[in-house]
Amino acid sequence: MTSVLYDVPGPRANRRNSILAVATIAVVVAIVAFVLWRFALSGQFEASKWNVFTFTTVWVQIGSMLLNTLKAFAAAAVLSLAVGFILAIGRLSDHKWVRIPVTVITEAFRAIPVLVLMMILYYGLPTLGIKMEPYWAVVLALMVYNGSVLAEALRAGVESLPRGQREAGFSIGLRKSGVMMLILLPQAIRAMLPVIIAQLVVTMKDTALGFIITYHELLYYAKLLSTQPGRPILQAALIIGGIYIIMCLLLSWFANWLEKRTHRNLKNPHVAERDPAADDDATLTSVIGTQDLDRLGKP
């Protein structure tokens, strides 16, 4: 195996690599052992600390909290996709009076931290006489933030398409909306699918911010559990953390599966092999290229 960083290893490099491997193992084992030692020393393995998790009601509660998390995620995901499309189309508009305000809104919502948005909705609005449920504060904050991030992704996707796509659309007599809906957006969505799914994983993770504004989701329940006899705070955090990691990994796997599937569904796979311009990867590369990531590497 060869890489930019190192050549195929010879005998000396092999020796050095095995030493490094042993050192890595030693460091990792040391860290894990230290944590386990502290766990044992502070009695984290005692039955009383894990006792809470033997009750069915606790698991039912965890289930309902998980449902709350998923409810917030599902609503936020759907709404932010909708907002993303609207803002993206607004930013690509030919009319200045649409484009400029939408650009300002998108940039502003991208710059404000999600937690501050949530707090504005939850703590701020009641001073104006509007009562806001924590659920809606979480969903709406995630909607505007992720919506504007997705809008940027979609816009980058549309702008990365070859000019000929739009021109061909107009030349066969489509209107502006037809060109956008039938020609540009489908290709942009396909090219930006990895980015869109990655942003959905971020949305899922950000639902945990609801904990801070007392939305009754998984992390909130972890905090609640830690007041139970035995104060099992680490145990609760470990179990809830495991649930989050599994959910996010499932979503990432789904993204990978979807990406592979869309690639296989190319109507004429041989074209893709011969002509890089017809391949999704090429489109994706030019999208990333707008961030000067890939273009720089190519001679």
Place this chain on the structure above:
Amino acid sequence: MDVIFENLDLWRQGVGFTLLVFSVGGVIALVLGTIVGAMRVSPVPIARAVGTLYVNLIRNTPLTLVFFFFVFGYSALALPNLSNTVLGIMAIGVYTATYVAETLRAGINTVPVGQAEAARAIGLPFGQVMSLIVMPQAFRSVVPPLMSVIIALLKNTTVAAGFGIYALPLLQSTISNSHTRPGTPMEVLLWVAAIFVALVMLLTWLQRTLENRWRIAR
């Protein structure tokens, strides 16, 4: 404007703690991220595996939960007492390090293998291959995405406020819990949002400037 000028001490404290968490957390993230990033591209399989595990584990954990572990979990381990601020900085550093590592790895992967092979072919030793050929190219493609990571880090400092660290959003509860300080939660939070927009704009401008300065003319 009373909300600013009558609470100037609180605003100074809030901005100070936000910048403290941002800068120290950023340094931890850069150092740890460079180490993990180096592990991810190293020729040692076990180091690559450890780096991958770390990145996948932390990246799929919400930042709030990482904070939860550090701020609440640490005290359960009966280790020497550390303030919430220190623990929060560690949490944000450990979390952001995974993003730094991935950015560095992506940057190194953009350098074509042919570049290094050509450098070896003309007889450059390892040190010069790195310092003259690979790193200058990787660096240029790393800077813009790395700045994006740093902007995200700045916005993530707000989470610290949820764990009793005096970062900016905590001003809202401090001011509304006190009877003598002027300002409604809405006013406070809108000013907090305005400060973040200003800081993010500053960093975005820096990002653009650096990007233009180091763009490769081809």
